[in-house]
Amino acid sequence: MVLKKSVKLEILGQPAPVAERKDAARNRQKILEAARTLLKTRPIQKICMDEVAKTAGVGKGTVYRRFEDRASLCRALLHEDAIRLQNEVLAGFGIPHDAPNLVHLAHLIDALFDFATDNASLLSEALAFERGGAKRYDHPAHVWQRDAIGRYLERAVKNDEIPPLDTVAATEMILAALDPDLLTWHLERGTTKTTLKATYQRLWRALVTGSDPCRRAY
Amino acid sequence: MVLKKSVKLEILGQPAPVAERKDAARNRQKILEAARTLLKTRPIQKICMDEVAKTAGVGKGTVYRRFEDRASLCRALLHEDAIRLQNEVLAGFGIPHDAPNLVHLAHLIDALFDFATDNASLLSEALAFERGGAKRYDHPAHVWQRDAIGRYLERAVKNDEIPPLDTVAATEMILAALDPDLLTWHLERGTTKTTLKATYQRLWRALVTGSDPCRRAY
DNA sequence: ATCTAATACGGACTATAGTCCGTTTATGTC
DNA sequence: GACATAAACGGACTATAGTCCGTATTAGAT
Secondary structure (H helix, E strand, C coil), X not given: CCCCCCCCCCCCCCCCCXXXXXXXXXXXXXXXXXXXXXXXXXXXXXXXXXXXXXHHCCCHHHHHHHCCCHHHHHHHHCHHHHHHHXXXXXXXXXXXXXXXXXXXXXXXXXXXXXXXXXXXXXXXXHHCCCCCCCHHHHCHXXXXXXXXXXXXXXXXXXXXCCCCCCHHHHHHHHHHCCCHHHHHHHHHCCCXXXXXXXXXXXXXXXXXXXXXXXXXXX | CCCCCCCCCCCCCCCCCCCCCHHHHHHHHHHHHHHHHHHCCCXXXXXXXXXXXXXXXXXXXXXXXXXXXXXXXXXXXXXXXXXXXXXXXXXXXXXXXXXXXXXXXXXXXXXXXXXXXXXXXXXXXXXXXXXXXXXXXXXXXXXXXXXXXXXXXXXXXXXXXXXXXXXXXXXXXXXHCCCHXXXXXXXXXXXXXXXXXXXXXXXXXXXXXXXXXXXXXX
């Protein structure tokens, strides 16, 4: 059997759907649809896979054949938003190309922030993938975000927009602070999204503009 | 029945063992011992609660009566190290009391870093507590670390050691980057602990010494 | 020593993620 | 259209976290 080559759309971890058989594709859609329906009634953490299967009218085995695991299903549910995010990045947020890299970065981080808060519950579940094994940091979703931020930071340094800096480490710190559970915690305690976002913008700016005074031995 | 009042030792989330009956106390020890024995053979993620129960020679119900859940057991296993950590902090790391707050903070963060790397696997499991619900950020373990860092940061600002700063937010960013899974990831990829720690020290210093230039509207 | 009530025990039970495998279906070939 | 076979289906099965509850133990009171 010759598989039709399908365009690879590896975006934020969406499993590239390589030429599925018709029934398989249909079931994939039924499952996603079922999940989305259930998501309207309660957060993903309260939805079990059997229920998704039953709602979709397929067997549990089918769910797990279409989606590697629970986290994988969550990632697929995030796909649309992820596409939008990536398109915004590719389009450069409508900013002049020659705008300072820090401005680009500000927009990128804003977008990542929105993505994280708007999808906190799904993301939390999606990231739980392989806890303790630390594999999550090798996941395309994470790698992509890291690359995007890192690129701008490097350019900003080269361009003398900010002092020299360990861009790799800084990138990771910026991303770590975007932990969906942390954001959720703040929002649940009454901080508005706007405030939180502003705080966050100030924070990463402080990080990348900071110097290391290496204040004496101790 | 009158309970003997026991000293409350609420450290890093260790459940204060309030006057247990003799059999209960004995079983608590048996369970901890069993867990530690098993931990010598493989990481906590590969050990199931039935096994702990069986090894300890008690029923599963007993395990769950002594320890609220898996995460709770992990926290108990971290207790000794947590005590040491707290004592170091209380002792001020043997630094002169009038040393700059940033120096104190450097030692604190070093200690937190060591604690996180030395206990990464247990911590990862312990923190997994209540994912998606964001309750982990209200946990005594986290609150304690936050307070400790926050206190030094505030003093450092008041003392003009660093420019004004959103100390609360900065504290959270510093802690977020200490994610045990992230540290594990680096260590697994060959970064030495020494290097990683040095990088981390530079990073938080950059953060707290940074300014927010508020570069133009965009 | 006995009594009694609070406390604890243990293992069967439930819930749920994820696997396995015998049966069914789609699809390219003749 | 019939055939062969790769792919997919579905639900029973396994593994494991956490609950429940009838029975057993402890410890203060008498």
